[in-house]
Amino acid sequence: MTSPVLYHASEGVATITLNRPEVLNALNADLLRELRAAVDRAADDASVRAVVLTGAGRGFSSGADLAARQNAGGEMADSGALLRERYHPLILKLREMPKPVISAVNGVAAGAGMSIALAADVVLAAKSASFLQAFSKIGLVPDAGSTYFVPRYAGEMRARALAILAEKIDAEEAQRIGLVWKVHADDALQAEAGKMAHHLASMPTFAYGLIKQALNASSGNDLAAQLELEASQQSLACRSEDFREGVAAFVGKRPPQFKGR
Structure with missing residues (x-):
């Protein structure tokens, strides 16, 4: 079947x-x-x-x-x-x-x-x-x-x-x-x-997951709550391997190799 x-x-x-x-x-x-x-x-x-x-x-x-x-x-x-x-x-x-x-x-x-x-x-x-x-x-x-x-x-x-x-x-x-x-x-x-x-x-998919969370929450939040959520999500994103790789690739003028974490 x-x-x-x-x-x-x-x-x-x-x-x-x-x-x-x-x-x-x-x-x-x-x-x-x-x-x-x-x-x-x-x-x-x-x-x-x-x-x-x-x-x-x-x-x-x-x-x-x-x-x-x-x-x-x-x-x-x-x-x-x-x-x-x-x-x-x-x-x-x-x-x-x-x-x-x-x-x-x-x-x-x-x-x-x-x-x-x-x-x-x-x-x-x-x-x-x-x-x-x-x-x-x-x-x-x-x-x-x-x-x-x-x-x-x-x-x-x-x-x-x-x-x-x-x-x-x-x-x-x-x-x-x-x-x-x-x-x-x-x-x-x-x-x-x-x-x-x-x-x-091939992109920084860890950040994509955070983006989805922020967008899903936006319709139920007022501006102050959404600003706080963005800050919290950014704290997580900036500690990711993808962020470190993205910055290193930008500074080194090379293509990034993101891992999704």
Whole structure:
């Protein structure tokens, strides 16, 4: 049986691929369980210093596999319980792991599939990719972090319109409103994502972990608290091997050799 999630690690980069292409990588229990395991594996592996998350076939993810849920038991299960059990730990792990995460959106990213894509630190998209807050079309509320990520990236008015109107937007519009960092040609997306990930893996990844912590905390802090957090994080960063190597390389006019510690 083909695994619903593929994992490959090489040269400091873990590539995690959603692998149900026949249903546009719709999210069922098996896929979510293996995706969480793959993310945990990347987080725990000290040799992995950057992560790429993408989808096999024509799509990133079409969102929750509603057909599978309906067929499994007639009446739909409690979605809130499923979110707490399957999605919330995954989203939090992607945001909190002290390594940069790139999502390479290669087609449709809808519903919770869009939420997972936006949980990455950097979102890249193929030119043919699309984004859809599909929830209201079936009488549901945006979940898996969409009501957190979309207002912060695109602004509240756009977040409200995307959630309520449930209109699909293309990659270039997603980039224009701040949901996507860069758009690449379809046949170049994976190479560009890999190139970025390998570059990040060679950089001072200890500092990246501190940067993620500071950014994650910023929305809940006032200015004074955030200034104090920055100072505390900087104290940690300046005691790192990466910082010493960065300064030595700058003074010695040579390329740095960062180790992520």
